[in-house]
Amino acid sequence: MKRSFRKWLLWAVILAGLYTAPVIFGVFELNLLLGASIFALFSLSLNLLLSFTGLLSFGHAMFFAAGAYGTALVLTRLDGCSLLSAIFIGAASAVLVALVLSPLLVRVSGHTFAMLTMAFSQIMYATVMKFSHITGGNDGISGFSIPSLVIPAVGVVDMSLERNFYYFAISVMGLSTWVMWFFTRTPFGSIMVGIRDNPDRVTYLGFNVPLSKAIILGVSAGFAGVAGSVYALFQNMVSVDGVLGPLSSFTPLINCFIGGLGTFIGPVFGTGIGTILLELMSAHPEQAQLVFSLVLISVVLFLPGGAIMLYWKMTSRWIVLRNTVQTVIFKRQP
Amino acid sequence: MDAIAVMLITQGIHGLAYGMLLFLVASGFTLIFGMMGILNIAHASFFMLAAYVAFQIMQWSGSFWLALLLAPIAIAGLGILMERLMLRRIRKFKLGKAVVLFELMLTVGIMVCIEEAVKNLWGTDPEIVNVPELLRGLIHFFGMTYPVYRIFIIGLSCSILLLLGMILFKTRLGNVVRAAVQDADMAGALGINVPLVFTLVFGLGTWLAGVAGVAAAPMLTVFPGLANQMMLDSFIVVALGGFGSLFGAFVISMLLGELTAFGIQFFPGYSTIILFGFMALVLTIRPSGLFGEKE
Numbered sequence: 001m002k003r004s005f006r007k008w009l010l011w012a013v014i015l016a017g018l019y020t021a022p023v024i025f026g027v028f029e030l031n032l033l034l035g036a037s038i039f040a041l042f043s044l045s046l047n048l049l050l051s052f053t054g055l056l057s058f059g060h061a062m063f064f065a066a067g068a069y070g071t072a073l074v075l076t077r078l079d080g081c082s083l084l085s086a087i088f089i090g091a092a093s094a095v096l097v098a099l100v101l102s103p104l105l106v107r108v109s110g111h112t113f114a115m116l117t118m119a120f121s122q123i124m125y126a127t128v129m130k131f132s133h134i135t136g137g138n139d140g141i142s143g144f145s146i147p148s149l150v151i152p153a154v155g156v157v158d159m160s161l162e163r164n165f166y167y168f169a170i171s172v173m174g175l176s177t178w179v180m181w182f183f184t185r186t187p188f189g190s191i192m193v194g195i196r197d198n199p200d201r202v203t204y205l206g207f208n209v210p211l212s213k214a215i216i217l218g219v220s221a222g223f224a225g226v227a228g229s230v231y232a233l234f235q236n237m238v239s240v241d242g243v244l245g246p247l248s249s250f251t252p253l254i255n256c257f258i259g260g261l262g263t264f265i266g267p268v269f270g271t272g273i274g275t276i277l278l279e280l281m282s283a284h285p286e287q288a289q290l291v292f293s294l295v296l297i298s299v300v301l302f303l304p305g306g307a308i309m310l311y312w313k314m315t316s317r318w319i320v321l322r323n324t325v326q327t328v329i330f331k332r333q334p
Numbered sequence: 335m336d337a338i339a340v341m342l343i344t345q346g347i348h349g350l351a352y353g354m355l356l357f358l359v360a361s362g363f364t365l366i367f368g369m370m371g372i373l374n375i376a377h378a379s380f381f382m383l384a385a386y387v388a389f390q391i392m393q394w395s396g397s398f399w400l401a402l403l404l405a406p407i408a409i410a411g412l413g414i415l416m417e418r419l420m421l422r423r424i425r426k427f428k429l430g431k432a433v434v435l436f437e438l439m440l441t442v443g444i445m446v447c448i449e450e451a452v453k454n455l456w457g458t459d460p461e462i463v464n465v466p467e468l469l470r471g472l473i474h475f476f477g478m479t480y481p482v483y484r485i486f487i488i489g490l491s492c493s494i495l496l497l498l499g500m501i502l503f504k505t506r507l508g509n510v511v512r513a514a515v516q517d518a519d520m521a522g523a524l525g526i527n528v529p530l531v532f533t534l535v536f537g538l539g540t541w542l543a544g545v546a547g548v549a550a551a552p553m554l555t556v557f558p559g560l561a562n563q564m565m566l567d568s569f570i571v572v573a574l575g576g577f578g579s580l581f582g583a584f585v586i587s588m589l590l591g592e593l594t595a596f597g598i599q600f601f602p603g604y605s606t607i608i609l610f611g612f613m614a615l616v617l618t619i620r621p622s623g624l625f626g627e628k629e
Binding site: 050054056110111112114115116123130196250257286287289290292293294297300 | 367371373420424427429431432434436438439440443444446447450451453454562566569606607610611613614617618
């Protein structure tokens with residue numbers, strides 16, 4: 001009872017914090033927060049594959065890119081496209097890419113999966129560069145405006161205002177995160193963990209492992225596509241090196257590891273830590289990535305559970321300390 | 335000889351030189367993977383780092399030969415340190431299946447770390463390494479002219495290849511290494527000190543990458559992006575040639591070198607798509623590669 005009350009209080013504080021942020025912070029902090037939450041959603045979608053299904057993807061950026069390019073293309077080529085349908089088309093194009101590749105991807109795991117996803121993201125990079133009359137090649141696509149959000153029976157919300165777009169984007173991402181969390185709690189979520197731990201056993205239980213993997217891949221790609229789509233709207237441009245560059249698939253992976261592998265919410269902490277670190281280092285941008293990589297190496301070597309494990313260790317120490325104090329000083333049994 | 339034939343042969347030798355360098359890098363990559371099951375993403379970064387170390391040694395001493403001798407040894411030392419202090423530590427965690435994820439991420443971290451450290455130490459501008467006095471100039475044969483240095487690269491790689499082959503297939507040490515590649519647990523049960531062999535092979539692999547880096551320094555300019563192309567190419571070589579297969583790595587390296595040389599001329603832009611598409615196909619249909627043994 002007390003625990004669940006605390007949990008609800010925590011959520012209320014987080015929501016209130018996110019929704020009062022535009023009042024407290026200026027434009028710079030707001031953009032930082034929005035950028036970080038886009039990458040948090042991207043990392044969370046990767047985490048569905050990494051922590052829950054045990055598949056390490058070196059090419060998750062291709063789904064992010066598919067979402068970004070889908071939204072950017074539909075906004076530049078199609079007049080009168082509404083905001084929600086632009087985001088939906090972004091997510092759908094990412095799912096489409098995942099479904100086209102899934103017959104090849106679901107057959108493998110481990111190293112082969114990592115190499116295969118990397119190969120596909122390289123193919124995507126080369127394709128985007130080759131069809132530059134559609135994708136803009138190196139220059140990318142830019143100069144599209146964000147359409148207004150039309151809510152039936154309420155009115156029209158102008159998205160060119162920073163604050164309105166912030167509320168809209170944070171709602172989309174909050175909703176996506178909640179849907180993903182719900183997805184991991186369904187019976188299908190248990191199949192995911194089963195595939196991670198022992199795929200043969202899942203087969204014996206009568207579930208179709210390749211089909212399940214294809215569905216997980218589609219869901220994960222879809223949310224990466226939502227993140228990419230919001231990214232395109234937020235940046236007002238899409239470029240090859242921005243969404244498909246050499247580090248763009250590694251950044252969400254690094255976030256997952258720093259946050260804590262094997263948990264749902266870990267990547268959010270990882271992204272937060274990464275953003276704060278890069279912001280602290282903003283006076284020395286040359287060394288920022290170096291420090292970031294050293295943090296990753298030390299997390300992998302000395303703290304395999306990431307930031308969440310550190311928090312758990314500290315709370316358990318605190319509980320031990322509290323119990324000792326209670327028994328020794330107050331002569332009370334814990 | 336007519337101009338087209340001359341051009342084709344020149345391109346062919348260009349491809350051969352690049353293929354040989356690629357083989358030096360990829361052979362270490364495939365040996366490490368076949369033996370320890372570690373996909374060392376940072377392997378090509380060692381290649382890039384070696385080129386920079388060679389550049390620095392030449393700045394200090396001015397001798398290319400000293401760089402060729404010392405830089406690979408320094409790189410091999412780094413590789414051995416990485417294996418002893420980092421990879422071995424992760425294996426001790428008893429993470430089960432997840433150990434693969436942690437090893438991959440560790441090598442990713444080292445890759446980013448090397449690249450950023452190089453950018454901080456030497457800057458992002460390309461550095462030019464001069465070809466040594468002895469190998470400067472052109473060679474004339476059959477009415478063609480060709481830079482001596484590329485011939486030297488081919489010769490150097492061939493002699494290292496021969497030496498490697500002799501060690502691997504003719505000595506007792508080679509027997510031990512090949513046994514450990516095939517089945518590390520069984521080799522350990524037979525009384526072979528497998529951890530020592532692991533360290534040795536890791537050192538050898540990074541040494542080969544180091545030699546390739548020094549040899550490449552005068553041919554390609556030295557810049558931080560040098561690792562990217564080499565990493566992707568050696569990925570293709572290992573995936574197509576079969577994990578742990580030296581012969582497969584050799585054949586695919588040569589093919590890839592020639593394809594890179596001729597692809598620029600005949601179908602620019604499409605060669606990457608075709609190559610990676612082929613790699614994806616081979617990985618799904620025959621995950622052990624074209625020349626690897628079926629599991």
